[in-house]
Amino acid sequence: MSKGAILLRSGTLYDPASGRYGERADVVLLDGRVADPKEAPSVDREIDARGFLVTAAAMDPCAHMAVPGAWTLCAAGMIPDAFSLAERYAQRGYGHVHEPWAMPVSFRTVRGDWERIPALDRSIGLALPVYDLAIWVQQKDPDGARQALACLTNRLQGRGFFLPEPGIRYRLEVYKLKEKSPAEALRFFQEVLEGMPGPLVIPAAQMEKDHMPGLFPGVHLQRLASSSDLSPFDDVAHGHQGPLPFTFDLGLPWPDPGLAFTWTTPEGPLGPWCWDVGAPLLLQAVVTEPKDFRNEARILSWVTDRTIHQASLSCQHANLALIANWRGLVEAVVETWGVEGWFRLTRLNPARALGFQDRGHLKPGARANIALHPEPCDDTPADWADALSRCHRLFIGGRTVYRDDRGLDPSRPGRFWPQPAESAHHADLAFLEDGMSLRARTIERFAGPWKGDVLC
Amino acid sequence: MGEQRLTSQVCCGCACLCDDIDLVVRDGQVVEAANVCQWGLARFTGDKKYGAGLPRKRCRGPRVRTGATSWSPTHLEGALDAATEILAKASRVVVYGLCQLSQQAISALLDLRRGRPTLWIPSEGPLWETALHIYGQHPVPMTTLEEVRNQADFVLFWGANPLRSCPRLPARYALFPRGRFTERGQEDRRAFTVDIQHTEMERITPLLVVRPEEEPELVAGLRAAWEGRSDPRPSGVSPKEVKKVLQALEQSSYRVFFAGRGTTHNEAGGALLEELCSWVEELNRQAPTFFMPLASDFNTLGFIRQFVTCGGLSRPEWSLEGDVRRWEPRPGDVLLSVSGDCFWFLTEQQKDSIGRLSIPTVAVSTYETQTTAEAQVVMDVGLLGIDTSGDAVRMDGVGVCVEHIRTADQPSDVEIFQQWLRLGP
Numbered sequence: 001m002s003k004g005a006i007l008l009r010s011g012t013l014y015d016p017a018s019g020r021y022g023e024r025a026d027v028v029l030l031d032g033r034v035a036d037p038k039e040a041p042s043v044d045r046e047i048d049a050r051g052f053l054v055t056a057a058a059m060d061p062c063a064h065m066a067v068p069g070a071w072t073l074c075a076a077g078m079i080p081d082a083f084s085l086a087e088r089y090a091q092r093g094y095g096h097v098h099e100p101w102a103m104p105v106s107f108r109t110v111r112g113d114w115e116r117i118p119a120l121d122r123s124i125g126l127a128l129p130v131y132d133l134a135i136w137v138q139q140k141d142p143d144g145a146r147q148a149l150a151c152l153t154n155r156l157q158g159r160g161f162f163l164p165e166p167g168i169r170y171r172l173e174v175y176k177l178k179e180k181s182p183a184e185a186l187r188f189f190q191e192v193l194e195g196m197p198g199p200l201v202i203p204a205a206q207m208e209k210d211h212m213p214g215l216f217p218g219v220h221l222q223r224l225a226s227s228s229d230l231s232p233f234d235d236v237a238h239g240h241q242g243p244l245p246f247t248f249d250l251g252l253p254w255p256d257p258g259l260a261f262t263w264t265t266p267e268g269p270l271g272p273w274c275w276d277v278g279a280p281l282l283l284q285a286v287v288t289e290p291k292d293f294r295n296e297a298r299i300l301s302w303v304t305d306r307t308i309h310q311a312s313l314s315c316q317h318a319n320l321a322l323i324a325n326w327r328g329l330v331e332a333v334v335e336t337w338g339v340e341g342w343f344r345l346t347r348l349n350p351a352r353a354l355g356f357q358d359r360g361h362l363k364p365g366a367r368a369n370i371a372l373h374p375e376p377c378d379d380t381p382a383d384w385a386d387a388l389s390r391c392h393r394l395f396i397g398g399r400t401v402y403r404d405d406r407g408l409d410p411s412r413p414g415r416f417w418p419q420p421a422e423s424a425h426h427a428d429l430a431f432l433e434d435g436m437s438l439r440a441r442t443i444e445r446f447a448g449p450w451k452g453d454v455l456c
Numbered sequence: 457m458g459e460q461r462l463t464s465q466v467c468c469g470c471a472c473l474c475d476d477i478d479l480v481v482r483d484g485q486v487v488e489a490a491n492v493c494q495w496g497l498a499r500f501t502g503d504k505k506y507g508a509g510l511p512r513k514r515c516r517g518p519r520v521r522t523g524a525t526s527w528s529p530t531h532l533e534g535a536l537d538a539a540t541e542i543l544a545k546a547s548r549v550v551v552y553g554l555c556q557l558s559q560q561a562i563s564a565l566l567d568l569r570r571g572r573p574t575l576w577i578p579s580e581g582p583l584w585e586t587a588l589h590i591y592g593q594h595p596v597p598m599t600t601l602e603e604v605r606n607q608a609d610f611v612l613f614w615g616a617n618p619l620r621s622c623p624r625l626p627a628r629y630a631l632f633p634r635g636r637f638t639e640r641g642q643e644d645r646r647a648f649t650v651d652i653q654h655t656e657m658e659r660i661t662p663l664l665v666v667r668p669e670e671e672p673e674l675v676a677g678l679r680a681a682w683e684g685r686s687d688p689r690p691s692g693v694s695p696k697e698v699k700k701v702l703q704a705l706e707q708s709s710y711r712v713f714f715a716g717r718g719t720t721h722n723e724a725g726g727a728l729l730e731e732l733c734s735w736v737e738e739l740n741r742q743a744p745t746f747f748m749p750l751a752s753d754f755n756t757l758g759f760i761r762q763f764v765t766c767g768g769l770s771r772p773e774w775s776l777e778g779d780v781r782r783w784e785p786r787p788g789d790v791l792l793s794v795s796g797d798c799f800w801f802l803t804e805q806q807k808d809s810i811g812r813l814s815i816p817t818v819a820v821s822t823y824e825t826q827t828t829a830e831a832q833v834v835m836d837v838g839l840l841g842i843d844t845s846g847d848a849v850r851m852d853g854v855g856v857c858v859e860h861i862r863t864a865d866q867p868s869d870v871e872i873f874q875q876w877l878r879l880g881p
Binding site for chain 1: 463464466475476559588591592593596598600602636760761764765766767769770849853854855856857859
């Protein structure tokens with residue numbers, strides 16, 4: 001075995017990807033990856049994992065932590081600092097957090113905030129006001145749009161593309177001619193996003209019955225439980241053979257004080273002003289409503305043995321680290337969807353939804369993001385909740401970043417995903433000048449590493 | 457060195473951080489500049505802000521005071537050693553300026569003072585300190601300047617004169633330009649200014665002049681009239697003017713309230729801003745409405761953001777003071793003035809106290825100023841966007857990367873603080 005190989009000996013594996021639930025086995029971590037123990041002749045370091053669950057580290061697919069203006073919430077004491085957030089994630093066995101959207105104009109700032117989050121892996125999705133793609137939409141030229149988006153995501157290291165609603169709608173009468181129906185728009189984006197990393201993310205609350213035929217594998221619906229009506233999704237689920245043509249995260253209501261970032265205010269929707277016109281900064285922080293998802297029959301009836309293969313865990317809260325009663329939530333989820341459901345919802349499914357083939361599982365070649373939890377005393381939801389709500393040790397890329405007796409090691413920087421690409425030149429970004437008024441050169445400069453924030 | 461044509465440079469003249477500046481640089485000097493305002497031009501050419509053609513005197517170099525009027529030139533390391541020695545004896549360091557540093561330098565400086573008693577006084581403090589406190593009760597959303605240009609059809613400047621503080625704001629974003637949904641430019645927008653005096657703004661927007669003590673009442677009155685609780689007769693301004701504002705507000709679909717330094721120039725400033733934010737919050741339920749504090753120094757929000765997000769407000773050893781005139785010098789204080797002329801703003805009483813208590817001053821400055829004249833240790837620093845590169849945050853929170861346009865002898869601000877950090881406290 002190469003130098004630096006770590007053997008996790010005799011742990012109890014829980015890995016939905018390989019169907020191993022409770023199997024005692026060794027796991028080898030080598031060069032930041034999970035390696036096949038049979039092909040590893042020697043070991044550099046051995047960790048006794050007896051009495052511990054060995055699982056892939058969990059992923060939060062919808063973690064808003066650094067939206068533009070969030071610093072005002074920090075000032076108001078409503079969001080903890082980056083270290084506390086990261087430590088909470090680590091305590092819960094989370095190794096990767098994904099921000100689904102940041103606009104090009106604020107991408108650098110958002111990324112700066114995310115780079116302050118120590119130890120964990122991070123990725124950020126791109127939200128582009130659709131009017132920046134208007135030329136190609138009008139000319140029905142998906143290749144042009146793909147080239148533009150690829151260039152932008154390469155330079156900014158974005159993953160996935162956020163579409164605020166399935167159609168393309170403009171606010172003013174003068175732009176009516178440019179509007180595209182959801183079916184038309186989704187077809188267009190299916191072509192545009194083919195081969196690009198990450199999903200097309202659409203808020204589930206914006207989906208209506210008529211939009212469903214436009215769904216395709218590669219669409220990720222955000223916060224399903226925030227939809228007032230789940231019947232359109234029912235129709236798709238019942239009328240479709242095989243896996244659903246989309247993935248989704250749950251956005252579960254949970255009676256825990258916290259913050260939700262939302263497009264609308266509780267008093268009245270701002271919808272007509274929000275979409276497509278590049279106003280995502282309207283995202284507001286509101287206090288979450290005290291609801292327990294176990295009392296919401298519509299959610300319970302929708303997430304079934306079949307649909308759970310496409311579901312990921314998220315709550316109505318801005319991110320999972322903001323939930324204070326984490327143990328209670330784990331118990332509720334395990335009670336509702338079982339232990340296997342928990343591992344699917346938090347590991348395998350979010351990784352698949354975000355297009356990360358190398359995480360969320362323990363197969364050889366996977367990135368060595370591993371969480372060790374104590375084994376539960378008994379097979380009850382309460383015992384599982386005890387075990388799963390306190391991570392014993394967290395590895396990111398094969399290195400220990402958290403131990404329950406030492407806390408989070410802030411000296412271990414997390415990794416931004418994907419890695420920088422050098423393929424684009426600022427001339428390719430000229431299309432943004434019109435919509436954003438920032439010069440393409442400025443956008444190109446965004447691609448450089450942001451070192452401007454302090455790691456206090 | 458020859459001639460260089462540089463496009464899309466960033467101007468650090470004000471917090472607009474315009475990124476469309478095209479320059480011709482000959483032998484390290486800017487000889488032509490396009491898209492630049494008067495302030496920006498003065499920065500690029502090294503002239504005084506309001507004195508076109510009058511060169512501003514650059515800092516002579518690192519030096520240590522040896523007597524009342526005598527100095528000993530030294531190198532940066534020597535100046536840093538002397539400054540470290542002074543700071544080591546301090547019971548509290550008062551850091552003034554901050555808003556004209558790069559993000560990297562602010563980061564290093566915060567690191568340098570971590571765990572040590574420090575009073576932070578940002579040069580744009582009065583407005584932002586008040587705004588920070590108000591965000592606790594009214595976390596009103598901000599928008600980007602691009603969205604203002606594209607969408608805003610109602611713009612209100614309160615206690616603000618952008619022609620003086622951010623000269624290109626009206627021309628590039630808030631008033632005149634054509635935007636995606638404001639295709640007719642100024643014709644698609646209704647803009648008003650409220651101020652306590654007549655300013656140049658009355659040439660480009662209707663100006664409501666109000667007495668300082670009546671400002672909070674005016675907001676409350678406008679608000680009451682808007683909600684239909686009273687006739688539009690707030691004190692200080694005519695009902696006709698108020699009606700015009702309310703009518704424009706009603707017809708608008710995207711509103712931006714810019715608050716300037718003027719809002720905090722009197723005792724009622726806090727109440728005024730709180731009332732404004734509260735109203736913005738209320739208006740936001742009907743149509744997108746944003747509150748944007750205007751900053752003149754280019755990286756004001758950069759400092760505020762970093763200070764807040766690194767937990768600066770809750771650190772027991774640190775405190776934030778908005779107004780330098782409220783600083784009460786005490787024995788054991790050391791004044792560290794970074795990229796700002798602290799002595800220009802101090803009262804005579806404060807200057808007397810500094811002299812009486814023998815409070816030493818360390819200055820990090822690009823130019824010769826009153827502060828460098830009074831300082832015990834002076835370090836010269838390159839000018840961001842001219843001599844050095846770094847990051848800065850625009851007034852709306854957008855991070856911008858600033859590149860240098862010539863090779864300079866002066867160190868960058870981040871080099872100074874990082875070197876200082878290596879030396880220890």
